Amino acid sequence: MNDNKLTHLDAAGAAHMVDITDKTVTRREAIAVARVIMNGDVMAQLQQAAAKKGDVLATARIAGIMAAKRTSDLIPLCHPLALNKVTVDFELDSVNNEVRILTRCVVEGKTGVEMEALTAASVAALTIYDMCKAVDPAMTITDIGLHEKLGGKRGHWQRESEGSR
Amino acid sequence: MNDNKLTHLDAAGAAHMVDITDKTVTRREAIAVARVIMNGDVMAQLQQAAAKKGDVLATARIAGIMAAKRTSDLIPLCHPLALNKVTVDFELDSVNNEVRILTRCVVEGKTGVEMEALTAASVAALTIYDMCKAVDPAMTITDIGLHEKLGGKRGHWQRESEGSR
Amino acid sequence: MNDNKLTHLDAAGAAHMVDITDKTVTRREAIAVARVIMNGDVMAQLQQAAAKKGDVLATARIAGIMAAKRTSDLIPLCHPLALNKVTVDFELDSVNNEVRILTRCVVEGKTGVEMEALTAASVAALTIYDMCKAVDPAMTITDIGLHEKLGGKRGHWQRESEGSR
Amino acid sequence: MNDNKLTHLDAAGAAHMVDITDKTVTRREAIAVARVIMNGDVMAQLQQAAAKKGDVLATARIAGIMAAKRTSDLIPLCHPLALNKVTVDFELDSVNNEVRILTRCVVEGKTGVEMEALTAASVAALTIYDMCKAVDPAMTITDIGLHEKLGGKRGHWQRESEGSR
Amino acid sequence: MNDNKLTHLDAAGAAHMVDITDKTVTRREAIAVARVIMNGDVMAQLQQAAAKKGDVLATARIAGIMAAKRTSDLIPLCHPLALNKVTVDFELDSVNNEVRILTRCVVEGKTGVEMEALTAASVAALTIYDMCKAVDPAMTITDIGLHEKLGGKRGHWQRESEGSR
Amino acid sequence: MNDNKLTHLDAAGAAHMVDITDKTVTRREAIAVARVIMNGDVMAQLQQAAAKKGDVLATARIAGIMAAKRTSDLIPLCHPLALNKVTVDFELDSVNNEVRILTRCVVEGKTGVEMEALTAASVAALTIYDMCKAVDPAMTITDIGLHEKLGGKRGHWQRESEGSR
Numbered sequence: 002m003n004d005n006k007l008t009h010l011d012a013a014g015a016a017h018m019v020d021i022t023d024k025t026v027t028r029r030e031a032i033a034v035a036r037v038i039m040n041g042d043v044m045a046q047l048q049q050a051a052a053k054k055g056d057v058l059a060t061a062r063i064a065g066i067m068a069a070k071r072t073s074d075l076i077p078l079c080h081p082l083a084l085n086k087v088t089v090d091f092e093l094d095s096v097n098n099e100v101r102i103l104t105r106c107v108v109e110g111k112t113g114v115e116m117e118a119l120t121a122a123s124v125a126a127l128t129i130y131d132m133c134k135a136v137d138p139a140m141t142i143t144d145i146g147l148h149e150k151l152g153g154k155r156g157h158w159q160r161e162s163e164g165s166r
Numbered sequence: 167m168n169d170n171k172l173t174h175l176d177a178a179g180a181a182h183m184v185d186i187t188d189k190t191v192t193r194r195e196a197i198a199v200a201r202v203i204m205n206g207d208v209m210a211q212l213q214q215a216a217a218k219k220g221d222v223l224a225t226a227r228i229a230g231i232m233a234a235k236r237t238s239d240l241i242p243l244c245h246p247l248a249l250n251k252v253t254v255d256f257e258l259d260s261v262n263n264e265v266r267i268l269t270r271c272v273v274e275g276k277t278g279v280e281m282e283a284l285t286a287a288s289v290a291a292l293t294i295y296d297m298c299k300a301v302d303p304a305m306t307i308t309d310i311g312l313h314e315k316l317g318g319k320r321g322h323w324q325r326e327s328e329g330s331r
Numbered sequence: 332m333n334d335n336k337l338t339h340l341d342a343a344g345a346a347h348m349v350d351i352t353d354k355t356v357t358r359r360e361a362i363a364v365a366r367v368i369m370n371g372d373v374m375a376q377l378q379q380a381a382a383k384k385g386d387v388l389a390t391a392r393i394a395g396i397m398a399a400k401r402t403s404d405l406i407p408l409c410h411p412l413a414l415n416k417v418t419v420d421f422e423l424d425s426v427n428n429e430v431r432i433l434t435r436c437v438v439e440g441k442t443g444v445e446m447e448a449l450t451a452a453s454v455a456a457l458t459i460y461d462m463c464k465a466v467d468p469a470m471t472i473t474d475i476g477l478h479e480k481l482g483g484k485r486g487h488w489q490r491e492s493e494g495s496r
Numbered sequence: 497m498n499d500n501k502l503t504h505l506d507a508a509g510a511a512h513m514v515d516i517t518d519k520t521v522t523r524r525e526a527i528a529v530a531r532v533i534m535n536g537d538v539m540a541q542l543q544q545a546a547a548k549k550g551d552v553l554a555t556a557r558i559a560g561i562m563a564a565k566r567t568s569d570l571i572p573l574c575h576p577l578a579l580n581k582v583t584v585d586f587e588l589d590s591v592n593n594e595v596r597i598l599t600r601c602v603v604e605g606k607t608g609v610e611m612e613a614l615t616a617a618s619v620a621a622l623t624i625y626d627m628c629k630a631v632d633p634a635m636t637i638t639d640i641g642l643h644e645k646l647g648g649k650r651g652h653w654q655r656e657s658e659g660s661r
Numbered sequence: 662m663n664d665n666k667l668t669h670l671d672a673a674g675a676a677h678m679v680d681i682t683d684k685t686v687t688r689r690e691a692i693a694v695a696r697v698i699m700n701g702d703v704m705a706q707l708q709q710a711a712a713k714k715g716d717v718l719a720t721a722r723i724a725g726i727m728a729a730k731r732t733s734d735l736i737p738l739c740h741p742l743a744l745n746k747v748t749v750d751f752e753l754d755s756v757n758n759e760v761r762i763l764t765r766c767v768v769e770g771k772t773g774v775e776m777e778a779l780t781a782a783s784v785a786a787l788t789i790y791d792m793c794k795a796v797d798p799a800m801t802i803t804d805i806g807l808h809e810k811l812g813g814k815r816g817h818w819q820r821e822s823e824g825s826r
Numbered sequence: 827m828n829d830n831k832l833t834h835l836d837a838a839g840a841a842h843m844v845d846i847t848d849k850t851v852t853r854r855e856a857i858a859v860a861r862v863i864m865n866g867d868v869m870a871q872l873q874q875a876a877a878k879k880g881d882v883l884a885t886a887r888i889a890g891i892m893a894a895k896r897t898s899d900l901i902p903l904c905h906p907l908a909l910n911k912v913t914v915d916f917e918l919d920s921v922n923n924e925v926r927i928l929t930r931c932v933v934e935g936k937t938g939v940e941m942e943a944l945t946a947a948s949v950a951a952l953t954i955y956d957m958c959k960a961v962d963p964a965m966t967i968t969d970i971g972l973h974e975k976l977g978g979k980r981g982h983w984q985r986e987s988e989g990s991r
Contacts, residue, residue: 007211007222009297011418014220016297016389018396020416020437022358028682046172055179057172059676059884063737064242066678067892070733070741073400075236075289076296077229077393081400081413083741085771086680088671107680111415115303116296123288123307124240131241131281132174132181134312138280139325141311142288147303160304176913181884183891185911185932187853193517224389224511228572231513232397235568235576238895242888246895246908248576250606251515253506272515276910337541337552339627341748344550346627346719348726350746350767352688376502385509387502394572403730405566405619406626407559407723411730411743441745445633446626453618453637454570461571461611462504462511464642468610469655471641472618477633490634523847554719554841558902561843562727565898565906578906580936581845583836602845667871667882669957674880676957706832715839717832724902735896735949736956737889775963776956783948783967784900791901791941792834792841798940798972799985802948805967807959820964 009078018078024111029152033118035102035126035145043137044098051093057132058091058100065089065125069106072120079116082108087117089125102126103148115147174243183243189276194317198283200267200291200310208298208305209263216258222297223256226267230254230290234271237285244281247273252282254290267291268313280312339408348408354441359482363448365432365456365475373463373470374428381423387462388421395419395455399436402450409446412438417447419455432456433478445477504573513573519606524647528613530597530621530640538628538635539593546588552627553586556597560584560620564601567615574611577603582612584620597621598643610642669738678738684771689812693778695762695786695805703793703800704758711753717792718751718760725749725785729766732780739776742768747777749785762786763808775807834903843903849936854977858943860927860951860970868958868965869923876918882957883916883925890914890950894931897945904941907933912942914950927951928973940972 011017039047050057069087073079086107091100104121106114126142133140150158176182204212215222234252238244251272256265269286271279291307298305315323341347369377380387399417403409416437421430434451436444456472463470480488506512534542545552564582568574581602586595599616601609621637628635645653671677699707710717729747733739746767751760764781766774786802793800810818836842864872875882894912898904911932916925929946931939951967958965975983 006207006301007215007220007297008300009225010215010220010222014215014218015420016221016225016392016396017419018399018414018417022415022437022439042171050172050175050179053179054879055172055175056181056884056887057175059881060174060181060242060888062676062881063885063888064240066676067734067737068240069678071240074397075229075233075240076293077225077397078293079296080415083413083743083770084678085682085740087678089677090675107682109682110413115299116292119292119295119307123292123310126310127281127284127288128241128243130284131244132172134280135173136171138312138315138323141309142284143308143310144306145288145291145308145310146306147299150303158303180915181887181891182914183894183909183912187910187932187934219384221389221392224386225393227386227511228390228393231511232569232572234513239892242892245910248578248605248908249513250517250575252513254512255510272517274517275908336537336631337545337550337627338630339555340545340550340552344545344548345750346551346555346722346726347749348729348744348747352745352767352769372501380502380505380509383509385502385505386511387505390504390511390572394570398570401570404727405559405563405570406623407555407727408623409626410745413743440743445629446622449622449625449637453622453640456640457611457614457618458571458573460614461574462502464610465503466501468642468645468653471639472614473638473640474636475618475621475638475640476636477629480633488633549714551719551722554716555723557716557841558720558723561841562899562902578908578935579843580847580905582843584842585840602847604847666867666961667875667880667957668960669885670875670880670882674875674878676881676885702831710832710835710839713839715832715835716841717835720834720841720902724900728900731900735889735893735900736953737885738953739956775959776952779952779955779967783952783970786970787941787944787948788901788903790944791904792832794940794972795833796831798975798983801969801971802944803968803970805948805951805970806965807963810963818963 016078021080021111026109026111027152028109029113030107031114031118032149033104033122034148035122036143037100037126037129038143039098039140040137041098043133044095046136047093061125061128062089064128065104065121068124069117069121072117076116080112082110084108089121100129113153115150181243186245186276191274191276192317193274194278195272196279196283197314198269198287199313200287201308202265202291202294203308204263204305205302206263208302209260211301212258226290226293227254229293230269230286233289234282234286237282241281245277247275249273254286265294278318280315346408351410351441356439356441357482358439359443360437361444361448362479363434363452364478365452366473367430367456367459368473369428369470370467371428373467374425376466377423391455391458392419394458395434395451398454399447399451402447406446410442412440414438419451430459443483445480511573516575516606521604521606522647523604524608525602526609526613527644528599528617529643530617531638532595532621532624533638534593534635535632536593538632539590541631542588556620556623557584559623560616563619564612564616567612571611575607577605579603584616595624608648610645676738681740681771686769686771687812688769689773690767691774691778692809693764693782694808695782696803697760697786697789698803699758699800700797701758703797704755706796707753721785721788722749724788725764725781728784729777729781732777736776740772742770744768749781760789773813775810841903846905846936851934851936852977853934854938855932856939856943857974858929858947859973860947861968862925862951862954863968864923864965865962866923868962869920871961872918886950886953887914889953890946893949894942894946897942901941905937907935909933914946925954938978940975
């Protein structure tokens with residue numbers, strides 16, 4: 002037997018925003034990650050900009066934070082959430098020519114903040130792409146995923162192994 | 167010598183929206199791709215939903231199209247563009263348990279539509295994640311990238327080989 | 332004596348967003364309806380699209396749900412609300428050549444969700460118009476109204492008789 | 497034979513934003529109408545507010561104008577348009593206890609402004625409902641429709657007879 | 662010793678949305694002010710418009726109220742807030758040829774509403790500028806500031822003396 | 827005789843978005859300014875943040891640029907414009923304890939970009955206030971005004987004397 006587990010669809014297959022009235026308000030946290038893969042020329046530009054206080058990562062960080070706040074406006078069936086905290090961090094890996102993005106969102110609410118953390122990571126990555134695309138249009142954004150999740154009925158969840166991604 | 171090639175930063179490293187007044191209005195097109203990787207259980211649910219006319223992909227498609235129109239509102243240094251066309255297509259690959267997303271944007275304007283196509287692909291992928299995350303929170307969104315680009319000063323550009331992504 | 336009962340105006344007639352601090356948080360629900368009246372040709376297209384899994388109603392449903400979340404951004408004096416649930420349902424009536432729309436919104440809050448349910452119904456109707464207007468520009472949207480309302484100080488309210496509309 | 501005339505669906509029934517690249521830029525105008533039907537008590541309040549310079553209709557007018565500018569953000573498959581003009585006018589009919597709304601939008605572009613005029617009329621009507629709903633929750637919004645349309649390939653179109661609505 | 666007191670920056674100087682989880686929910690209120698300085702010709706037009714029920718101040722009031730609701734969407738590190746109340750008031754000073762704006766926002770939440778009140782005042786002032794700029798482009802908006810603040814850990818705060826501004 | 831010069835009001839005093847169809851498309855530029863006045867403690871923090879590459883001004887710059895793009899969504903009667911360029915610059919004046927903001931917007935269009943430049947300046951100033959308000963809630967934003975304007979029917983306009991502000 003193969004039941005419908007897609008909770009965002011009703012019995013007839015129609016999309017709906019599910020009722021969360023009976024869920025419990027708890028502190029919920031989500032951590033998401035993404036990577037932007039580039040050629041060595043872009044990485045050199047990013048390092049040079051960082052050294053000179055250039056605004057590339059600051060711009061991507063603000064874009065990510067603002068996007069987290071707009072998640073329910075972008076993802077059709079997401080519930081609106083009043084976020085308590087958003088952070089967006091970057092790590093430049095000049096060996097592998099990639100930028101690693103880690104976002105963290107916290108809310109006290111009836112539903113999780115995975116989508117907010119993932120949206121922040123995605124838009125931060127897109128902003129890096131935008132600012133560097135003239136140097137390397139073949140950059141790719143990859144491995145956008147949930148890293149960890151706390152709170153809610155299911156409690157703590159963590160991605161099993163980074164190697165599996 | 168290593169010149170600054172990051173056109174979105176001025177000489178002092180400050181971010182700005184670059185002046186496109188002197189660029190030429192041409193028809194510009196961009197095609198972007200993304201993949202959503204899931205476990206077999208999610209794929210089975212997606213196929214079942216598709217068979218029953220469930221709204222998963224229709225919802226993701228609308229989310230992607232609407233996000234394309236909001237690109238300049240999300241990506242800080244993007245110019246506002248009046249899009250002529252947006253399409254978002256999906257391919258379910260039940261062998262590899264992935265959904266492939268292909269977006270296409272067209273504009274007549276002074277600047278390209280890469281960011282619109284990439285934003286549409288990203289938000290469509292996030293929407294699939296949102297609708298299926300209860301089944302598999304470890305789904306990942308990967309290989310978001312520009313596939314092809316037409317129009318503008320540089321003319322035709324195409325990603326060299328899909329294998330290299 | 333004819334007192335001012337328009338609570339959204341102050342004593343001087345100026346619009347304001349009224350203070351709801353002293354109201355009670357309760358579960359509140361609103362059900363709204365609308366009808367889209369069309370000619371037989373549009374109805375035939377809608378039925379054909381439904382039979383072939385075409386995206387007309389799925390698109391209108393998503394538009395309605397997203398609009399519900401944006402109500403306080405559209406209606407100047409509406410309070411922002413974190414909706415718990417939104418559904419948008421359609422009924423094709425091929426005898427009368429009309430689509431009936433029924434929306435349902437739920438919140439736990441200090442103010443009702445009538446405007447959210449009505450906005451969802453209106454935007455879902457406008458989206459159907461948009462997708463079918465090439466076939467029949469004379470389609471009309473009619474009888475947008477509140478059908479039922481639960482919760483809040485006044486408790487249950489229901490439209491007296493559909494015939495009276 | 498019954499061909500698909502729903503241009504917003506592709507051959508597979510998927511929604512898309514159609515390509516308007518090959519259409520001609522012309523001046524396009526659309527006039528839309530709506531009616532808000534209320535009881536005598538609301539009408540008395542509206543007249544009293546108008547006499548005392550109360551902000552009901554001014555608020556609804558601004559809401560309608562701002563909504564017109566946000567049409568492509570609300571209606572999924574609408575193209576973004578840079579509107580040249582928007583007006584929203586009201587007529588209080590105290591005999592029939594209704595407010596008549598007439599909106600007018602102008603653009604120079606490749607696609608019409610029907611949806612902008614209809615969205616302005618709908619949101620202006622919803623705003624009147626919002627401001628008066630405490631007096632009469634049974635108010636209805638009705639006969640939202642296109643009244644006239646100029647410009648574009650099809651040229652002038654006018655609703656045949658007001659009586660038929 | 663000169664510690665970092667800019668709470669919106671982390672130890673490395675990166676911007677973030679600070680965690681308010683541990684703060685207390687209280688009723689919070691903020692009152693902000695602004696002045697628009699104009700020449701006598703604009704003031705005469707404003708008075709004439711007011712006498713004839715013209716929509717200048719009504720439009721600015723609605724713009725201010727709507728902007729208050731959008732504050733967290735405009736100011737990157739502001740937390741989203743569900744406002745309980747917003748008012749925007751104007752005083753025409755025809756001796757000094759200025760319009761004084763006073764805004765008041767109330768929330769029950771974990772963080773203050775200063776930014777909402779200040780954003781409402783700024784956008785109301787910009788709207789007056791917009792509507793009158795054809796008569797006097799040299800108008801200035803000045804003395805946007807917090808006037809008073811209630812609630813929260815620090816309790817009551819009031820600007821010391823209006824003369825010092 | 828004192829004619830109505832407020833072009834945003836019609837003969838009856840109702841607000842409307844004026845028709846710009848007959849205006850000429852030209853390159854238009856606007857430069858706006860604003861000042862944020864603070865105490866010495868805030869200025870010291872800003873200088874320290876700048877020395878350590880802290881994100882205060884980068885954040886305010888991005889907020890200003892994004893706000894410029896959203897001007898027609900905030901100011902009710904502004905026409906939507908596809909901006910060609912936006913810059914936001916800051917000057918720290920540690921003698922007078924103030925930050926001076928200068929914004930510059932360019933468009934090719936039928937209407938000017940004053941409101942976009944003024945909105946960018948206002949929101950950049952509000953963002954500085956937000957990030958520093960914990961140190962000095964009495965900071966004020968002042969002298970928001972148009973500095974210079976090029977293009978359009980009236981051609982070049984420049985504020986007469988900075989001293990008069």
